[in-house]
Amino acid sequence: MSEPTNIDDLSYDELAARAPEVRDRLNRFRTALGRFLVKRQDAIDLMTVCAVAQEPLLLVGPPGTAKSELVTKFRDALGVSEKDYFEYMLTRFTEPNEVMGPIDIELLKGGRYVRRVEGKLPTAKMVFLDEIFKSNSAILNSLLTVINERKFYQDGVPQAVPLKVLVAATNEIPEQAELGALKDRFCLKVLCMPVQEDYFYELLDAGLDAQLTRELNQKPWVEGLASLDDILWANRYLALQMMERGVDDDGGELRDRHRYFAEDALPTLRRLIRTLAREDNIIISDRKVVKLYRLLRTRAWLLGGGVVERADLHLLSYLGETVEELALLSEKVPKLLGEN
Numbered sequence: 466m467s468e469p470t471n472i473d474d475l476s477y478d479e480l481a482a483r484a485p486e487v488r489d490r491l492n493r494f495r496t497a498l499g500r501f502l503v504k505r506q507d508a509i510d511l512m513t514v515c516a517v518a519q520e521p522l523l524l525v526g527p528p529g530t531a532k533s534e535l536v537t538k539f540r541d542a543l544g545v546s547e548k549d550y551f552e553y554m555l556t557r558f559t560e561p562n563e564v565m566g567p568i569d570i571e572l573l574k575g576g577r578y579v580r581r582v583e584g585k586l587p588t589a590k591m592v593f594l595d596e597i598f599k600s601n602s603a604i605l606n607s608l609l610t611v612i613n614e615r616k617f618y619q620d621g622v623p624q625a626v627p628l629k630v631l632v633a634a635t636n637e638i639p640e641q642a643e644l645g646a647l648k649d650r651f652c653l654k655v656l657c658m659p660v661q662e663d664y665f666y667e668l669l670d671a672g673l674d675a676q677l678t679r680e681l682n683q684k685p686w687v688e689g690l691a692s693l694d695d696i697l698w699a700n701r702y703l704a705l706q707m708m709e710r711g712v713d714d715d716g717g718e719l720r721d722r723h724r725y726f727a728e729d730a731l732p733t734l735r736r737l738i739r740t741l742a743r744e745d746n747i748i749i750s751d752r753k754v755v756k757l758y759r760l761l762r763t764r765a766w767l768l769g770g771g772v773v774e775r776a777d778l779h780l781l782s783y784l785g786e787t788v789e790e791l792a793l794l795s796e797k798v799p800k801l802l803g804e805n
Contacts, residue, residue: 472697477709480702487695487702491517491767494691498542501686503671504660505535510768511655511783512539512632517699518763520756521612521631521650523597525638525788526657532634534675535657536593538686539632543591543693549627551589555600565607565617577620587617590629590693597633598644605647612650629697638787652756653783656791703763725762726773734761734778737801741781745797747790757784775802 495513499506508524512535515522524532540550553564562568565587566580573579582588594600600608610616612631616623638648661668678685711719722731738754741747749757760780765773782798785791 472701477705484702487698490691490695497688497690503664503667508655514764516630516696518760519629519700520652523651523654524634524657525654527636530657532657536632541684541687545591545693549590551586552593554595557599557601561603579620587626590627592631594633598635598639652753655783730773737781
């Protein structure tokens with residue numbers, strides 16, 4: 466029996482041959498999962514886009530709005546194993562040992578500072594951190610390194626971590642300056658607000674179903690439609706595609722933005738970014754502009770098959786740094802796009 470193919474070893478042509486099949490599976494996965502949660506399709510779509518782009522996503526909302534349930538069902542439906550998954554609810558009393566692994570006492574006696582990381586964040590491919598902004602400075606520094614560089618330090622030596630999918634949740638977005646760097650790493654943030662006002666009966670039905678399936682140890686949302694491998698496959702395919710270069714008819718360099726953006730999409734994006742800064746003081750950093758490009762390309766491929774259109778620019782609605790900004794953007798971005 467031959468060894469399974471390493472996705473990182475596949476060529477662009479090999480990936481492209483299966484890209485439509487992978488996209489179809491991911492689309493069936495995200496729409497099917499939406500049946501098991503009330504009014505959370507947008508969040509599921511964003512989770513899928515961020516997972517493919519390997520960008521972290523922040524879920525924002527009060528307690529009892531199914532943030533944890535959303536992540537759990539997403540993980541189950543992708544078939545992520547226990548050894549590849551780590552989740553934790555952070556408090557200001559949480560110690561680094563609980564998240565990063567305890568110090569190996571025997572090695573410490575010999576002068577080495579090494580953590581036993583098995584079953585902890587540094588060994589996981591998918592991570593969910595609840596109440597992420599309640600982490601203390603020691604955990605915060607480690608998290609920034611993991612998110613920014615996909616590295617974890619053992620005895621002063623950087624070690625690569627296998628992290629691919631990171632979702633965090635918070636009841637509120639704090640304003641403390643020391644958390645600014647962590648907040649900025651989450652390019653997209655999605656509001657998860659109560660739905661009972663408009664979807665009272667649907668909420669009752671879905672909530673009861675969720676309780677009963679837990680009690681009966683059933684997981685009907687696990688339909689095997691897509692897997693973590695599909696996420697990784699799509700990520701590599703798009704990364705290699707975005708690296709492609711060509712030459713246009715005039716001998717100029719043909720880049721990704723020339724091939725995969727509709728004629729008015731990038732000028733419209735630039736105009737929207739300027740308008741939001743000028744009218745609402747919503748500043749989108751250079752780092753986020755670059756991240757947003759990749760997220761737009763990922764969304765366009767997943768939901769539309771390729772070229773970024775004006776509709777994909779709705780991702781700007783999720784760029785706010787506060788609950789107030791997110792609420793404002795959810796109304797203003799569609800207006801700026803001429804949709805209402």
